[in-house]
Amino acid sequence: MSVVLDQVVKDYPLGSSMVRALHSISLRIEEGEFTTIAGPSGCGKSTLLNLIGCMDVATEGHVSIEGKETGLLTDKEQTHLRLNTLGFIFQSFNLVPVLSVFQNVELPLLLKGGMTAAQRAERVNALLDQVGLGAKAKNRSHELSGGQRQRVAIARALVTLPKIVLADEPTANLDSETGKTIIELMRSLNEKQKTTFIFSSHDPKVIEHARRIVRLQDGRVIEDVRK
Amino acid sequence: MLEELKVLLLVAVRNIALHKVKSLVVGGILFSGSFLVVFGLSFLGSIENTMSQSIIGSVAGHLQVYSADAKDDLALFGSGFFGRDDLGEIPKFEQVREEILKHPNVASIVPMSFENAIIGRGNLLDELFERFRKTVRSGSKAEIAAMSESIRQNLRTVRTDLENEIKIAGNPDDIKKQIADVDLALSDSFWSKISTDPESLMIFLESKIAPLSGEKEPLYLRYMGTHPELFSNEFKKFKIIEGENIPAGERGILISKRIYETQLKNIVARGFDNLYKGIVVQDKSIVTDISLKTFATDLPKQYLEILVQLTGENRSLTLAELQKFMKTQETSLEKVLQDFLTVDDKNFRERFDFFYKVIVPKIRLYSFNTGETINLRSYTRSGFLKTVPLKIYGLYLFEGLESSDLAGAFNFVDLVSYRELYGRMSDEGQKELEEIRSKIPIKSVENAANLEDSLFGAEAQIETRAEGPQTAAVQAKPAAALEFRRSQSGRYDPAELKTGLTINAAIILKNPRRIASTRAEIEELLKQAKLNLRVVDWKQASGTLGQLVTVIRAVLLIAVAIILIVAMAIINNAIMMTTIERTREIGTLRAIGAQRAFILRMFFIETMTIGLLASAAGSLLAVTLLSILNVKGIAAPSDFLSFIFGGPKLYPSVSAGAAVFAPVAVSLLALIFTLYPAFMASRISPAAAMQDRE
Numbered sequence: 001m002s003v004v005l006d007q008v009v010k011d012y013p014l015g016s017s018m019v020r021a022l023h024s025i026s027l028r029i030e031e032g033e034f035t036t037i038a039g040p041s042g043c044g045k046s047t048l049l050n051l052i053g054c055m056d057v058a059t060e061g062h063v064s065i066e067g068k069e070t071g072l073l074t075d076k077e078q079t080h081l082r083l084n085t086l087g088f089i090f091q092s093f094n095l096v097p098v099l100s101v102f103q104n105v106e107l108p109l110l111l112k113g114g115m116t117a118a119q120r121a122e123r124v125n126a127l128l129d130q131v132g133l134g135a136k137a138k139n140r141s142h143e144l145s146g147g148q149r150q151r152v153a154i155a156r157a158l159v160t161l162p163k164i165v166l167a168d169e170p171t172a173n174l175d176s177e178t179g180k181t182i183i184e185l186m187r188s189l190n191e192k193q194k195t196t197f198i199f200s201s202h203d204p205k206v207i208e209h210a211r212r213i214v215r216l217q218d219g220r221v222i223e224d225v226r227k
Numbered sequence: 228m229l230e231e232l233k234v235l236l237l238v239a240v241r242n243i244a245l246h247k248v249k250s251l252v253v254g255g256i257l258f259s260g261s262f263l264v265v266f267g268l269s270f271l272g273s274i275e276n277t278m279s280q281s282i283i284g285s286v287a288g289h290l291q292v293y294s295a296d297a298k299d300d301l302a303l304f305g306s307g308f309f310g311r312d313d314l315g316e317i318p319k320f321e322q323v324r325e326e327i328l329k330h331p332n333v334a335s336i337v338p339m340s341f342e343n344a345i346i347g348r349g350n351l352l353d354e355l356f357e358r359f360r361k362t363v364r365s366g367s368k369a370e371i372a373a374m375s376e377s378i379r380q381n382l383r384t385v386r387t388d389l390e391n392e393i394k395i396a397g398n399p400d401d402i403k404k405q406i407a408d409v410d411l412a413l414s415d416s417f418w419s420k421i422s423t424d425p426e427s428l429m430i431f432l433e434s435k436i437a438p439l440s441g442e443k444e445p446l447y448l449r450y451m452g453t454h455p456e457l458f459s460n461e462f463k464k465f466k467i468i469e470g471e472n473i474p475a476g477e478r479g480i481l482i483s484k485r486i487y488e489t490q491l492k493n494i495v496a497r498g499f500d501n502l503y504k505g506i507v508v509q510d511k512s513i514v515t516d517i518s519l520k521t522f523a524t525d526l527p528k529q530y531l532e533i534l535v536q537l538t539g540e541n542r543s544l545t546l547a548e549l550q551k552f553m554k555t556q557e558t559s560l561e562k563v564l565q566d567f568l569t570v571d572d573k574n575f576r577e578r579f580d581f582f583y584k585v586i587v588p589k590i591r592l593y594s595f596n597t598g599e600t601i602n603l604r605s606y607t608r609s610g611f612l613k614t615v616p617l618k619i620y621g622l623y624l625f626e627g628l629e630s631s632d633l634a635g636a637f638n639f640v641d642l643v644s645y646r647e648l649y650g651r652m653s654d655e656g657q658k659e660l661e662e663i664r665s666k667i668p669i670k671s672v673e674n675a676a677n678l679e680d681s682l683f684g685a686e687a688q689i690e691t692r693a694e695g696p697q698t699a700a701v702q703a704k705p706a707a708a709l710e711f712r713r714s715q716s717g718r719y720d721p722a723e724l725k726t727g728l729t730i731n732a733a734i735i736l737k738n739p740r741r742i743a744s745t746r747a748e749i750e751e752l753l754k755q756a757k758l759n760l761r762v763v764d765w766k767q768a769s770g771t772l773g774q775l776v777t778v779i780r781a782v783l784l785i786a787v788a789i790i791l792i793v794a795m796a797i798i799n800n801a802i803m804m805t806t807i808e809r810t811r812e813i814g815t816l817r818a819i820g821a822q823r824a825f826i827l828r829m830f831f832i833e834t835m836t837i838g839l840l841a842s843a844a845g846s847l848l849a850v851t852l853l854s855i856l857n858v859k860g861i862a863a864p865s866d867f868l869s870f871i872f873g874g875p876k877l878y879p880s881v882s883a884g885a886a887v888f889a890p891v892a893v894s895l896l897a898l899i900f901t902l903y904p905a906f907m908a909s910r911i912s913p914a915a916a917m918q919d920r921e
């Protein structure tokens with residue numbers, strides 16, 4: 001089991017009261033699954049992914065990643081977990097604008113340390129080839145199209161060989177055609193490397209690519225199907 | 228680690244380029260801060276150096292020694308109070324000299340003692356009447372008539388002055404009597420006597436009228452008694468520019484060129500000089516410059532200072548030349564002269580040339596000339612006014628400090644004459660006095676004043692007894708009662724310059740770098756020899772002036788501190804702003820696994836990069852500017868500053884220490900100012916990565 005959520009509740013403060021974004025969610029996601037969190041806007045997809053991604057902690061209940069209860073970790077340990085076990089793909093790509101494509105992908109390896117420049121270059125170049133951007137390694141991110149940027153982001157998320165990759169609406173800022181190729185890329189990487197993918201979306205065309213669909217509504221799981 | 232640093236550096240450089248406004252603000256502040264520190268410290272260092280040379284090389288030497296009983300601190304450039312500082316005395320210079328010369332780092336010791344002399348300058352009506360006497364004796368009728376008219380004109384001014392005085396006077400009756408005298412002297416019947424009884428007319432003018440114009444302001448001359456030859460050998464800036472130094476064994480005085488030009492020169496000539504400097508040299512205008520305007524309005528009022536000097540045929544000659552020059556038919560010399568002295572920007576240059584070419588050769592330009600003898604009058608310690616006639620051997624200046632009032636503020640006399648004016652004489656002189664005393668029957672020897680009176684009566688060199696504290700000194704020191712000596716310009720034994728009384732002495736060191744340690748060691752030497760003396764360095768000895776650099780440095784540091792506080796606020800703000808702008812970026816970095824420490828390092832490296840670059844550039848600019856100024860020099864904007872600058876121009880040198888230290892210090896400070904914003908940035912949640920850009 002790579003991800004386990006047990007009766008997770010998440011409240012956000014709103015003025016003086018609280019807004020409950022997630023109501024007692026229990027969920028298990030196995031290694032190598034290709035899962036989408038689906039649901040309308042405001043249903044709690046991002047909130048759920050943030051909890052899994054160690055970027056936020058649950059108000060109640062337990063979240064464990066690879067057997068580690070995230071709520072009990074220090075900030076440093078959470079960061080460590082994000083660096084080594086998790087990979088992130090963002091809706092707005094979030095590349096570091098001042099770095100080149102190659103440097104963006106290399107960055108997590110530098111944060112991790114323990115590799116020579118040659119080893120890093122090999123890994124980065126191999127990944128860039130896989131996402132079809134081998135030729136753009138030296139470009140800066142603003143010189144790329146949205147789809148290309150998201151591929152760089154995918155390469156960056158995968159460069160540390162994480163067990164789980166999280167993606168919050170990875171295709172929302174892309175046209176449907178490009179979105180489709182991105183999902184297909186993710187799917188193929190999932191199959192080849194057995195990396196667990198969890199991504200959110202409200203787009204039915206994207207959702208249908210998933211092997212498992214967890215549907216949320218108003219902070220509750222209303223459907224959980226595997227194909 | 229190194230790889231990470233490389234990325235951080237890259238991110239830093241790119242971010243600096245990306246956030247241009249912030250970079251410019253922060254960089255600009257650090258640039259100016261560093262520039263200011265390097266330039267300021269270098270400039271101050273240079274000033275300290277030149278000023279120390281001015282002070283050391285002109286009068287102070289490296290160290291000064293004086294009595295520990297002194298009630299005032301030694302202030303070689305004046306303590307700011309008029310009058311006499313109580314500096315005690317060194318009664319036996321030979322002892323001190325012997326002890327101090329024992330120290331291996333001492334090259335020489337020069338005795339020096341300062342005092343103020345008074346020189347009376349007579350009064351204008353006296354001069355006028357004296358000339359009138361000559362004219363009456365030998366002049367033509369027309370000349371006599373012209374002079375009578377000019378005297379009457381002057382008397383009218385005197386009368387107006389008296390009328391003004393009567394309003395504020397406590398004894399109006401006396402003044403009323405004086406006005407009556409003036410009215411008489413103005414009357415036609417009085418002047419009709421000129422042909423019948425000129426003598427009684429002149430006696431009336433000289434005895435009744437002349438005193439009414441009042442003495443011209445007496446001249447105060449500061450003088451230093453020293454060993455003239457030794458002084459000129461030890462003080463390298465000292466230079467005789469006219470005449471010669473006071474020869475060994477001779478009494479005499481050397482006048483400061485500066486004092487000669489600014490106080491002893493004819494006042495009209497001085498007015499012309501001042502105007503020349505302003506209008507021709509500095510290119511200013513009488514209309515706009517207030518001090519020039521004052522000079523220009525004073526000039527015609529001072530015409531008498533020229534007029535009284537024009538006697539005999541010079542008078543008619545001058546009138547003729549002036550008429551030609553001024554293109555006028557006016558026959559009154561007074562009027563033409565006044566017109567001539569009324570100058571403006573346009574006519575000044577011509578009149579200046581005419582003045583020096585035509586008028587100056589006919590008048591006495593300076594009160595005294597080299598080779599003449601002047602009577603130096605000064606109060607002895609026991610409170611008597613004493614006069615000593617001294618030959619003016621020459622004029623001196625301190626090289627490079629020609630235009631500084633501070634450097635040329637005193638004149639030199641031989642130490643023996645100083646002692647005489649001070650009221651202390653050599654053993655030889657004492658003996659002579661004893662002889663005189665034994666020869667002359669004395670009614671009362673208890674009181675010095677009586678003794679002097681009985682010896683010399685009204686003609687005694689001791690003229691007045693001063694009021695105040697000096698009187699007390701007489702009672703305290705009965706020995707002082709015997710102080711007097713027939714003033715003479717006779718020779719003395721040059722050895723007297725090395726023995727006997729002095730007030731203080733300058734010590735010249737072989738190695739000036741060891742001032743502090745040598746000072747302490749000399750103090751110890753003197754203590755062991757049971758000599759109760761104080762030893763101070765040149766800075767202390769120069770009074771407030773020596774503290775100037777310290778004060779300027781403090782002001783600079785305060786200014787820098789204020790700038791830094793403001794800079795801190797601005798830098799803090801600028802970084803905070805960009806931090807907010809970069810929230811998503813920082814969140815992303817945190818999300819993909821950057822620790823808080825990484826974010827901190829990122830900010831620090833960014834600040835260090837911009838800090839080192841900007842402050843090094845600031846330092847470099849300061850160094851470049853200083854190097855240029857080192858060749859070109861900075862002209863001293865005022866006479867006072869020429870002393871500080873050690874000459875008419877300052878050639879500042881770079882302080883290498885400051886050039887290196889400033890950028891490092893400024894960058895480190897910037898780093899401190901980055902601490903808070905960086906800390907805030909490291910607290911940004913990784914979830915911030917999800918924030919949308921808009």
Ligand SMILES: Nc1ncnc2c1ncn2[C@@H]1O[C@H](COP(=O)(O)OP(=O)(O)OP(=O)(O)O)[C@@H](O)[C@H]1O
Nearest residue numbers: 012013014019021040041042043044045046047048
């Ligand atoms: N930081 C927050 N503070 C307060 N309320 C929040 C916060 N984040 C989310 N919420 C609330 O929690 C609920 C779930 O929001 P969440 O962002 O998880 O929805 P979502 O499914 O991701 O929606 P979308 O498809 O629009 O991205 C919403 O009602 C939202 O208003």
Ligand SMILES: [Mg+2]
Nearest residue numbers: 045046047168
């Ligand atoms: Mg969302």
